[in-house]
Amino acid sequence: MVDVKKTGEAIEKRKKVKEMIGQSVRSRSSKSNRIYLSPRKPLANSDYEALEDDPIQMTNEIMDSETEDSKKMNVEDMLKRFQDHSEEILSNDAPEILNMTGQETEAVLRIKLIREAVKLGLSLGGQNVSGFDQKSLKFASPRFFAIAPEEHKKENDTVNILSPSLFSLHDEGSPDEQKTSLVKILGDQKGLDKDSFMDMLTELTGVADTVDEAAQKASRESEGTLMNVKGEEINISRENLTKIYGEENFRKMKVLEKLHGMYTEEQMSHFNKSGYAIMTDKQREMVYGKNAPFENLKTLEAGRHLTMGKAKKVLHTVIKEIGKGNIKIGKYEKRMKDIVGSPILFSAIIASPATASQALIASPVLFTPLVLSPAIYGSVILSPWVFVPVILGPRILSPIIVSPAIFSPIVLSPLALDPLVLVPGVANPVVLSPFILTPFVLSPQVMTPIILSPFALSPFILTPTALSPLILSPFVLSPSVLSPSFVTAVIMSPYALSPSVLSPPTMISVFASPKDNFNSTSFNVINRLYYYCSVYYNLQNHRRINSFW
Template sequence: MMYVMLILLSVLTVGLAVQPSAAQLPVNHAYKDGNTLRIPIDANASEELFDKWLSQALSGLMAAVTSGRLDQLDEDDREEIHRCSKMAYTVPDHARCVVKVLDTTRHIKRIPTNVKRIPTKVVKSKRISPVKRKPIKRKIKEFIPKQNDEWVGGFRLARAKRSVQLVNRTSYNLTSIDDETFFSKVVRQTAKTIRKFKNKTDGTQSWRSAIQRIKHIGKEARMMAKQRKALKKRLRQMIDNTPDDFQDPRKAAAIRQMEMEDEDLAMKKKIGMEKKEEIRVPMKLVRESIKIALAATGKNVSNFDDKTLKLLSPRFLSIVPEEDPDDLVSSEVERTLSLPNLVKALPNKDQEAWLDFIVEAAGVSDAIDMTEKKQQQMREEGSRGPDGTPLYFTKKNVTDIFGDTERRKIETFEELDRLYTKSQREDLDKQGYSYLTLKQLDVIYGPNSPYNKSDSHRLFRKLRRLHDDPHHLIEHDIRALAEAKKFRVRQKDIALSPFVLTPLTGAGAALSTTVVLSPLVLSPITLSPAVLGPIILSPWVFVPLILSPRVLSPLIVNPLIFSPIILSPLVLHPLILVPGVFNPVILSPLVLSPLILSPQVFTPIVLSPLLLSPLIYNPMAGSPLVLSPFLLSPIICSPQYLFAVVLSPYALSPLIQSKLIASEVILSPNWLS
């Protein structure tokens, strides 16, 4: 599924702020850091957010794949797919719905995306002279029942002969898909000229793209209005349900602000309506005069006020028909000269060119650009703090916060956007996704990219089928997702990330990954249970482990200095090559957690039972066992100096080649040891 990463890289770029940072001091509320507003969240919330984004990205891809095939299904199958997708709450569930569509439409063959049609010239046969067609008149014959017709009761069963339509041609034209008529070329050139007059440097926008942008603008406007209405309703409910003594004045102020904005908008609409009414005053006078004149001539004027008045206003190249054609004089001429009928009479290529020209000449694209710019300004105004600080990522604040590495990630996608071909943009408009070219793959995965992944880069370049039939790879991965039980993002290992003065509270998810070459200094670990989180070559200095049990999370080549372990049981947690000084173990049972080649100085074990936790080649000094019974925990080749066993009974735990120097055993009976 590596190619699916192409649609997920932007998701990972957006998620920069939720990645846990070693140098960031977590707090419980948003705070200002220079010109940046930081909203800290813990590792569990970060992982959930990434899972949500990745799931949405994959579901979006699968929905795009499905939408191109739904027209091949009948109405019942489409309803079933919509029902299935609506009930899907996970990526595998959605993939199973898509697999149904793939299986149903498997017989449909796709044209490989890299196949180019060879332009050919028109070839006509000289030997065959043109033959004029004559209209064929069908003769009506009287039906005579045949003798071999079968009768069942009162019904005659007969097999009707299929009608065969013959098509005669004197020659056949083999045209190229890239061929254009003279009219199409003239229209496209005119559209380019108009764009030059408007100082537009980008290519001509297709009418399909304009329609998609209009739909997106309308959808976004409706969504913003809906969100605003829901927010006002929610704030009112919170104010009504909160006692007066606990009211937050900011909520009431927010409602007043929104009401003032709504009043301003209503006032602008009212002023606009008044201006329209002022313009209609002279037209109303003309209408009343014509109405009186028609009534004087005996015409019926009962519905005159509801009709549209036209004076010397013929319609040429109309786009839509009249709502009431009975009121038109020479309506047949207008219908013939209407734009839809004229466009339908043109070939497909000319239709596309003509519609593109209309969109450009009528200023539709300009109006769309202005509306999008206005919506963008509204979003930015609502997404800024009181001092104008953006509450979203920009290239500037990403660079200020995260440095040049994250800036290069943004620039990589800017370069990718510039490299999109015309066919790729058309694919994005029509089917919602497209495939990267070899050059674009180099930009994303090449050695100069911050997303450099050499193995994926080599695989994509060698994978011939990616260029011949990429749809097959998508279908293969969708089927693999459908067979999965659960889709979760795997959190990356922590490497080369030192933690200094960074309390790790509730960071169980982050510590349940491999930590390599990441020293911890003055960073207490509290309330952070860890599973399968080995720590390798990451020394701890003044790092107490409190209320943080660890399972299958060994410490390997990991010195500990002044790092007590308190109320943190260790299970299947070997300590290998972990020398330590002043690391008391208090109220922390050890189960299957041997100390191997880990000399300790002043590391007492207090109220911490040991089970199957031997000391192997592990000398210790000043490290007594107090109230810590141990079972099946022999001391092997581990000399002890200034050692004591106090009130700690033990069994099946012999001393094997381990000298005790200045050591005492006090009130600690033993069995089979």
């Protein structure tokens, strides 16, 4: 019985280690970049090679943004979901989601009927049935001569009805299980060698042979168990592994697996809160110490006096330096680069501010909507836009230069400090998109209405417009200079301090759009003052001031 207990503890411990390793591997495999073993040095991949140069580099290299594909629920995630929440299998939509056959659906309905009947009976009997759907149900299923107590993930996670554990070979478990165990029953008998009797029972029932086989299997698996990129267990022998990868790589694999089993409660708490933890001196010595598989004295010394506070500060500093471009990380360099000479065709940029903020140079964009992608410093130069709607994508400090735009509406996308220079446009409506400090220079516009989009400090300079009405769009400090308008309208759009200089309108209609006096008289006064000042200057030069007055 002592062997039974030791073997059970070893198997349970190994099971927890495998679950921990599987979760770690699955979390990494969900990233867009997978870690593959090198044919030359299977375990000396980029993560560990980086440690020779910079102990912090490994932490930064494994950080990678998730792609849209990784966020979609695949078959593996779906099965994992039903595994963690098995009660969902009994839901009405489970057969359709899992693509069950008619026979499987019928079996699930039978189980569901039994569970509902038991739940109703318990409810009628006055018992609490809250959380019943999340519990396991044992009905008329007694256990006899159990060698180990029943395993429960948590308290009260199982409903037992007529399913006692009788004559168990241990004295643990629930109070009822302890009272009916053979250990308790035989404990009060005089003249009986309890240990000998229990040994005889284990021999007669075949428990001893089963325990020996389980111990041998656990020993064999501990020699050569690996996890693949999906977190699945792969059992191979030590001889095969050593033959393929060598003795040194086998040592590396075993050290990493042993490291998972050495995590302390404090480290697990840090993993859950921040995603990383500090190695203990024993763990660090085992991995990077002298004669260790990953021997690296520099890394060993760097982490000797490291604390969580220092690690957090260093990580933040390194990330900032990477963003500034002061730290290069080889092939994992995260510095944002410009897009030069690379057309973007028939794609979509959705919820990707980093992509929208990259500079476009000589890169035409066709049929590519920008949705939920704000941009900063995302200049567009020599890059025509055709059928590129910008929706919920504010842009700041993103000038557009020599880049014609056709059929590219701007919706719910405020603009600030985005000058448009030499950007002719056709059918580019601006809707619910206020803009400020966004001048239009040498950028004629046709069929470009501005609707519900107030703007300020955005002059139109040498920018003729046609069929481009202003609707419910008040504006201020936005003069039109040498920018005639043809066949347009200003509807319910009051404006102020926005004179029209040498910009004659042709067939323009103004409706419910009041203007300030500056546009009608003040500008003429300024012109006249300028004229008088010039005359005064000339008279002063010719010494005829008195005659002027």
